[in-house]
Amino acid sequence: MDLVQQLLYMLQGISTTLLISIFSFLLGLTIGLPLAFIRTYERGFAVFVDAFEKVFRGIPELVLMLLFYRGVGLFLAFPFGDAFFTATFVLGLRSAANQSQIFKGAIRGVGEEQMVAARSLGLSRLQSILRVMIPQVFIFSTPGLGSEYALLVKDSSYAFVIGVPVIMEQADRIRKATYDPVIPYIVAAILYILLTFPLATWLDTWGSRKKKQLGL
Amino acid sequence: MSFLAENLPLIVDGFILTIEVTLFGIFAGLGLGTILAIGDIYGGKIVSTFIRFYVEFFRGSPIIVQLFISVYVIPAMFQTLIDPIIAGFLVFALNSAAYQKGYIKGAMQAVFEDQMQAGLSVGMSKPQTIVYVILPQALRIVIPAWSNEFCSLTKSTAALSILGIRDLTSAFQSIAIRSFRVLEAWIMCAILYLIWITIMTKIFDIVYEKKKIPGIEISV
Numbered sequence: 544m545d546l547v548q549q550l551l552y553m554l555q556g557i558s559t560t561l562l563i564s565i566f567s568f569l570l571g572l573t574i575g576l577p578l579a580f581i582r583t584y585e586r587g588f589a590v591f592v593d594a595f596e597k598v599f600r601g602i603p604e605l606v607l608m609l610l611f612y613r614g615v616g617l618f619l620a621f622p623f624g625d626a627f628f629t630a631t632f633v634l635g636l637r638s639a640a641n642q643s644q645i646f647k648g649a650i651r652g653v654g655e656e657q658m659v660a661a662r663s664l665g666l667s668r669l670q671s672i673l674r675v676m677i678p679q680v681f682i683f684s685t686p687g688l689g690s691e692y693a694l695l696v697k698d699s700s701y702a703f704v705i706g707v708p709v710i711m712e713q714a715d716r717i718r719k720a721t722y723d724p725v726i727p728y729i730v731a732a733i734l735y736i737l738l739t740f741p742l743a744t745w746l747d748t749w750g751s752r753k754k755k756q757l758g759l
Numbered sequence: 760m761s762f763l764a765e766n767l768p769l770i771v772d773g774f775i776l777t778i779e780v781t782l783f784g785i786f787a788g789l790g791l792g793t794i795l796a797i798g799d800i801y802g803g804k805i806v807s808t809f810i811r812f813y814v815e816f817f818r819g820s821p822i823i824v825q826l827f828i829s830v831y832v833i834p835a836m837f838q839t840l841i842d843p844i845i846a847g848f849l850v851f852a853l854n855s856a857a858y859q860k861g862y863i864k865g866a867m868q869a870v871f872e873d874q875m876q877a878g879l880s881v882g883m884s885k886p887q888t889i890v891y892v893i894l895p896q897a898l899r900i901v902i903p904a905w906s907n908e909f910c911s912l913t914k915s916t917a918a919l920s921i922l923g924i925r926d927l928t929s930a931f932q933s934i935a936i937r938s939f940r941v942l943e944a945w946i947m948c949a950i951l952y953l954i955w956i957t958i959m960t961k962i963f964d965i966v967y968e969k970k971k972i973p974g975i976e977i978s979v
Contacts, residue, residue, distance in 0.1 A: 600910065601956040602949045603917035606928055610949055613935065614942035693819075700821035704921060711823055724831040732828060736819035 544720040556713035557734060559627070563699040563709065564738075566631045568692055571638025576680075578639065579646030580672055592643065599640035605701045607633045612705045630702035634695055641694070645687035649680040682757065685750030692746075693739035700735070710734050762938040763947060766930070773930030774951065780926065781913045783848050785905075788855025788912075793898075795860035796867060797889060810860070817857035822915045825850050830922055843922045855912050862904040866897040899970045906963035910956050917952075927951060 582592040599607075611633055616623035623629050653676060661671030703711040714731035718724055763770070795814075799807045817825065829846040833839075874896075878888030920929035931948035935941045 597957065598953060601914075601953040601960075603914040603928065603952055605914075605917040605920070606931075606945065606949050606952060609928075609932075610942075610945035614945040617941055697819075697821040700823045701918070703823060711821065711827075714824075715827075718831070724835045728824060728827050728832050732816070732820045732824045735821055735824060736815065739819045740815065 544717065549717050549721070552713045552717055553710070553730065553734070555708055556710035556731075557738070559707060560696060560699050560709045560738065563627070563631050563634065563702060563707070564692065564695040567634035567638050567695055567699075570631065570635025571642045571691070571695075574636070574639035575642030576646055576677070578643040579650060579680075580676075582643065582647060583650050584668070584672075596640040596643055599637045604633060604637055604698050605704060607637070608701055608705050626702065626705040626707045630699065630705065630707050634698055637698070638691060638695055641691055642688070645684045645691060646680055648687070649683035650676065652683045653679045679757075682750060682753050685753070686747045689742060689744075689746030689750075692742060696739045697735060762934065762940055762943075766934045766938075769925075769930045769934065770927070770951075773925055773927040774955075776919075776925060777913070777916050777927040778955075780848060780851055780916045780919065781909070784851030784855045784912050784916075785909055787852035788859050788908075789905075791852065791856035792859030793863055793894065795856060796863040799860065799864055800867060801885065801889070814857045814860060817854050818861075822850070822854060823918050823921060825854060826918055826922060843924055847916075847919050847922065847924055851912060851916065854915075855908060858908055858911075859901075859905070862901050862908065863897055866900040866904075867893055896972060899972055902963060902967040902970060906960055906967070909959055909963065913952070913956055913959075 578592050578595070581588050608630055611623050612626060612629045616629065623632075657675055657679065658671055661675040662668070666674065699709050700711040702709050703715065706712065710731050714727040717727040721727070795810050799810045802810075826847065829850050830841060830843050834841050874892055875885075875888055878892045879885065883891070916926060917928040919926045920932055923929070928948065931944050935944035938944065
């Protein structure tokens with residue numbers, strides 16, 4: 544395996560890692576944000592949301608991937624026979640549980656008064672959530688979302704066990720082909736650090752600047 | 760369920776190893792993390808730059824990469840052999856220390872800036888103030904963050920199974936292969952982790968309720 548080929552392998556690893564992280568982040572967002580509001584404003588559903596969070600935060604990602612890919616995939620070859628889909632699905636649900644917690648904290652941070660003020664102006668509950676609460680909730684939750692994204696980039700490496708060509712899997716393939724145990728893993732470590740570091744810090748500073756700007 | 764009863768010894772052994780690694784990681788990580796936090800706050804520029812690199816490596820890269828580096832890269836570079844189990848114990852301790860340093864530093868800084876002054880003004884030395892005044896309070900405040908760290912550490916120990924170390928996940932891996940009841944085996948495995956983590960979280964909650972400092976609540 545020559546150097547160009549190794550480089551192409553790593554590039555594929557980077558793009559797969561990014562795709563899994565971004566898709567599962569978006570899946571987590573679309574499930575997590577509504578869950579946080581349901582949990583806050585519909586007390587009756589709180590039990591279910593809590594149970595969902597407990598389950599997906601209390602089981603190792605690795606076990607969940609094996610459970611869905613090897614176990615459920617046996618009976619439902621579509622869609623769980625596909626390793627990439629399964630990894631994204633599992634990380635997305637795990638992320639939904641985390642993001643629901645992040646947004647719950649942010650909703651509390653924004654404060655009940657904002658909701659009351661919006662309602663008193665005649666907005667409906669849905670309108671006040673969409674127009675008043677959500678824009679502020681996002682600013683409050685940027686640091687949390689940044690570290691959640693970094694966590695997803697790191698946890699996508701677990702998809703290695705079901706053979707998804709993430710950075711870790713590609714490093715392993717290169718090691719097997721070149722018999723060099725040092726460089727591939729060091730490169731993998733550096734790539735992961737580069738992929739997690741900048742965005743998380745940038746979101747963190749952006750969030751605090753925005754918060755100061757708006758006087759929150 | 761009979762396939763579980765047959766494999767009970769395997770499951771118990773795996774469970775014990777998972778618990779051992781987690782407990783070792785969390786306590787060794789606490790000790791090292793506390794030292795790192797103190798070093799970062801009071802150690803001067805060079806020390807804290809070094810600590811930053813350490814933390815950035817262990818928090819920025821996945822646990823699988825760290826395990827593979829300790830089992831493949833380091834032995835190849837220094838022409839030695841490292842027992843994967845020992846490597847596993849060490850990696851989890853070092854990894855957890857990097858996270859715990861952050862929590863402990865946050866707790867020490869957020870509340871106790873003025874307590875340092877107070878300690879010095881009554882004639883205590885700097886180390887004395889850290890050990891007798893600041894740390895006992897910081898460690899009480901940090902319990903909720905510690906509980907989260909315990910959960911994520913437990914979950915990441917599942918990665919040991921990739922190295923062929925016989926932890927809980929790897930026990931169920933072989934059960935799934937041998938019994939052909941793949942789905943049941945993995946569901947059982949997931950439930951065991953869930954029960955263990957739920958119980959431990961409850962215990963942490965109880966300890967925090969008992970030990971928390973009234974009036975001081977920060978999220979680190």
